[in-house]
Amino acid sequence: MFKRTSSVKTISVTDVSIGSVFEIGDSCHVKPRSKALAVQREYELFFGDEGNFEAFPIFTKPIPKPIIDEYVNFKKYNESSFIQVNNIDVISCSASGVLHIGSTKTIDAESRVKHIRQLQEDSDKNGKRNDSLSSE
Template sequence: MLQRSSSVKHIHITNAAISSVIQLGDSKIINGLNRAIAVQREKQLFIGDEEDFSKYPIFQRPIIFPQDKEDVMITSFHQNPMIHVNTINVIAFSSSSILHVGNTQAINMEARIKHIRQLLPKKT
């Protein structure tokens, strides 16, 4: 893996949450995982077993990655092995996201969120 130095003059991040990564500089492996159950209710009614991830198939399904179909040959020449960044402004990022300035050999980011809406029956 090519190694370079990263230089960031100014960075302002308002909010980074839930398995997010801020990486300045090289890294070998970055793994991010976020699993969440988001329940939206019209009326506060707590059943008590919503947080059981095993109840929802979305959390057990394997991820199918696309197959690499062709080899890519790259030749590059880096006269100055520096990555220069003047300013980065981020309002917010979340749920297994990454802000990265540098080189990485392997990145795996996964976010699985089950959204549940519990609405009251309509009055007729």
């Protein structure tokens, strides 16, 4: 891996959260992970046993990786071995995001989110209000 030196005069980062990485310096492999269940309900109702990721296949299915079998021939010329930046201002880095100043060999980021919307049913066949929750 060709080494270059990164020089940043100032950096301001407000928030790094949910499996994200803020790396200053060189690294070989970065592998951030994030899992989230996002449940939206019409009114507040909480059960103590919610949040079982294994109940949803999206969290256990393997993500297919592309097979790259073509050769790319290119030449690059770096006039300088320095990367110079005056100012970086970041509001947020979230959900397996990577903010990296330096060199790295590989980054393998993964974020999995299951959105569930639970709405009240309007009424039953007799026109009476039904306040039970239904899940999509």
